[in-house]
Amino acid sequence: MPADEEAGTAAGESLTHASTTEAGTEKTPARRVLYMEDDPVTARVVQARLEKEGFVVSLAGDGGEGLARLQEESFDIILVDKNMPVRDGLEVIRIVCGAGDETTVSPIMLTASGDEEVAVEAMKLGAADYIVKDPDGHYLALLPAVIEQSLAKRELAGAKRRAEEERERLVVELQEALAQVKTLSGLLPICMSCKKIRNDTGYWDLIEDYIQQRSEAQFSHGICPDCARTLYPDLYDG
Numbered sequence: 001m002p003a004d005e006e007a008g009t010a011a012g013e014s015l016t017h018a019s020t021t022e023a024g025t026e027k028t029p030a031r032r033v034l035y036m037e038d039d040p041v042t043a044r045v046v047q048a049r050l051e052k053e054g055f056v057v058s059l060a061g062d063g064g065e066g067l068a069r070l071q072e073e074s075f076d077i078i079l080v081d082k083n084m085p086v087r088d089g090l091e092v093i094r095i096v097c098g099a100g101d102e103t104t105v106s107p108i109m110l111t112a113s114g115d116e117e118v119a120v121e122a123m124k125l126g127a128a129d130y131i132v133k134d135p136d137g138h139y140l141a142l143l144p145a146v147i148e149q150s151l152a153k154r155e156l157a158g159a160k161r162r163a164e165e166e167r168e169r170l171v172v173e174l175q176e177a178l179a180q181v182k183t184l185s186g187l188l189p190i191c192m193s194c195k196k197i198r199n200d201t202g203y204w205d206l207i208e209d210y211i212q213q214r215s216e217a218q219f220s221h222g223i224c225p226d227c228a229r230t231l232y233p234d235l236y237d238g
Contacts, residue, residue, distance in 0.1 A: 050147075107126075
């Protein structure tokens, strides 16, 4: 393959979020990350690191821009810096987590070294996790694993919620079915001759009417052989 053609192929593959294997099966689409960071150098470093791990990373220069992006696009995870103009990291977390639940996208707080108290406050507001940005940059190696862990936790919460909703639906269906079921119990006063049954008001009902009113049973009338011989003896002569 010529060098320019090979370079074009490589570029096309890098722009594809969901590619195919040699067998033709689709891979899992790349996870989309929104990183809110007012320091452009830090933002680019984190973006490059995560894109190397297969994430698709969008950047927002402040909390206000980041919240606007969330209104327009969907992301799998949000990274927020603490100190940002317009809206800081804690305010972003308060807004995002206050509008959703545990199955929606949850932010991960990135704090400067020594901001552990801020990280704890972020967790109280609903952040999925936090990472301290140490001066040596060791947090960059930890960040992909923290993101994957947060995503797995959210997916587990979603599966649990769906299971609970399905359970509630089945309980409602069962309750509705039981409400429709009518059963007969206790002593039934029945006439020895005509076989009518005395109802709760003292009137005598045909046995089929009585049962139909109190159950889901339906009757199909016929005649048994003994009664047929009694009523139509000529048909059974000889």
